[in-house]
Amino acid sequence: MDLETPPPDLYGRPRADRFFERLTAFGDWYSPALGRPGLRRSPRRAEARGVPPLFLVVTAHRVVAEDVVELRLADPSGGMLPEWQPGARVRLTLPSGRERHYSLCGDPADRHGYRIAVRRVPDGGGGSAEVHDALHVGVRLRVRRPRNGFAFCGEEKVLFLAGGIGVTPLLPMARAAQHAGVDWRLVHTGRSAASLPFTDELRSLDPNRVEIRTDEEHGLPDAAELLARAPRGAAVYVCGPAPMLAAVQRALDASPAVSLHYERFGAAPVLNGRPFTLRLGPGGPELAVPADRSALDVAREARPELPYSCKQGFCGTCVLKVASGTPEHRDRRLTEEQRAAGLMLPCVSRAAEGETLELEV
Numbered sequence: 625m626d627l628e629t630p631p632p633d634l635y636g637r638p639r640a641d642r643f644f645e646r647l648t649a650f651g652d653w654y655s656p657a658l659g660r661p662g663l664r665r666s667p668r669r670a671e672a673r674g675v676p677p678l679f680l681v682v683t684a685h686r687v688v689a690e691d692v693v694e695l696r697l698a699d700p701s702g703g704m705l706p707e708w709q710p711g712a713r714v715r716l717t718l719p720s721g722r723e724r725h726y727s728l729c730g731d732p733a734d735r736h737g738y739r740i741a742v743r744r745v746p747d748g749g750g751g752s753a754e755v756h757d758a759l760h761v762g763v764r765l766r767v768r769r770p771r772n773g774f775a776f777c778g779e780e781k782v783l784f785l786a787g788g789i790g791v792t793p794l795l796p797m798a799r800a801a802q803h804a805g806v807d808w809r810l811v812h813t814g815r816s817a818a819s820l821p822f823t824d825e826l827r828s829l830d831p832n833r834v835e836i837r838t839d840e841e842h843g844l845p846d847a848a849e850l851l852a853r854a855p856r857g858a859a860v861y862v863c864g865p866a867p868m869l870a871a872v873q874r875a876l877d878a879s880p881a882v883s884l885h886y887e888r889f890g891a892a893p894v895l896n897g898r899p900f901t902l903r904l905g906p907g908g909p910e911l912a913v914p915a916d917r918s919a920l921d922v923a924r925e926a927r928p929e930l931p932y933s934c935k936q937g938f939c940g941t942c943v944l945k946v947a948s949g950t951p952e953h954r955d956r957r958l959t960e961e962q963r964a965a966g967l968m969l970p971c972v973s974r975a976a977e978g979e980t981l982e983l984e985v
C-alpha cells in the first residue's frame with residue numbers, strides 16, 4: 625500500500641465529508657465524558673442521558689485468528705437486545721473504566737447476542753489487551769447501545785476492502801449484500817492468512833466473491849490494483865488502517881468505482897501541524913508537541929491515565945479544560961459555547977506555533 629501522502633481528513637481537510645458529518649451526529653448521541661468532574665456538561669448530553677445503557681455479560685470468548693479474540697455479549701436474563709444495522713458500533717466500558725468502540729460483526733437477525741472481534745495492539749492504550757486478558761466469560765459490562773456512523777446503503781454494485789481487523793463492520797454488510805442480491809466483492813488484506821479472522825464465514829456467503837490477499841503470499845497491496853476489482857459504477861466500502869484509507873482515496877478517481885464509504889480505526893495522521901508547548905497544570909511539566917504528534921499522545925506520556933476513545937475528535941472522551949493559551953480547535957464535537965468555556969479535545973486540537981497551552985489535568 626502506498627503510504628507516502630497523508631489522507632485528507634479532519635486534521636486539515638477544508639470541508640467536512642459525509643462520513644464525519646454522520647459521525648459527529650452519532651457522537652452527539654453517545655459522547656461519554658463531557659460530564660467529567662470539574663468540566664461543564666455538554667448541552668447535547670441531555671439527549672444522550674435519555675438513552676439508558678445496556679448491562680451485558682460476556683457469554684463467549686474465543687480466539688479466531690492470531691492476536692484476535694471474538695466476544696459474544698448477551699443480556700444476563702436472556703432478553704432481546706436492541707436492533708442494529710451493518711456498520712454499527714457499540715461502546716464498552718471496560719473493568720478499568722477505559723471506554724472503547726467496537727464494530728458489531730455478527731448477524732443483525734440474532735437479537736440475543738452482540739458479537740465483536742478485537743485485535744491485540746501491543747503498543748496501544750491498553751484497551752485491546754484488557755479485552756483479551758480480562759473479559760472472560762461471565763464478566764459484566766456497561767455497553768452503550770449500537771450507533772451507526774458507517775451505514776451500508778445497499779448500492780447495486782459494491783466492492784468491500786478490509787484491512788485486517790477492519791473486516792468487522794464489512795462482514796455484516798457482505799451478508800446483507802448477499803441477501804439483497806447485490807453484485808458484491810470483498811477483498812480481505814493482511815499480513816498472513818493466520819492473522820485474518822472470519823475467512824471461512826466470508827467464503828460461506830459466496831466463495832467466488834471473496835478474495836483473501838496476504839502480504840506473505842502476494843506482497844504489499846496496491847490500492848489501484850485493489851480498486852480494479854470494482855465493477856464499473858460500484859460503491860467502495862473500506863475499513864482499515866489510515867494508510868490504507870489514504871491510498872484508496874487517492875486511487876479512487878482512476879478506478880471503475882464511483883463512490884467511497886470508509887471507516888478509520890484510531891487516529892489519522894496530523895496534517896498542517898505546528899510545534900507548540902503543553903503545560904500540565906500550574907507549575908506542571910512543559911512538554912514539546914512536535915508538528916506530527918497530537919497533544920493527547922504527548923500528554924499521555926506524562927499522564928498515562930488521561931482517558932481517550934476515538935482519537936478522532938468526535939466522542940468527547942479526552943476533553944480537557946484550557947487554563948491559559950489559545951487552542952486551535954480541530955474537532956467536530958464541541959459547541960462554540962463549550963469552546964468559549966475553555967474546553968478542548970486534545971486528540972485532534974492543537975495550538976499555533978510557539979504557543980504554550982496550560983491544561984487543567
Ligand code: FES
Nearest residue numbers: 933935940942971
Ligand atoms: S474526542 Fe474521542 S478521544 Fe478525543
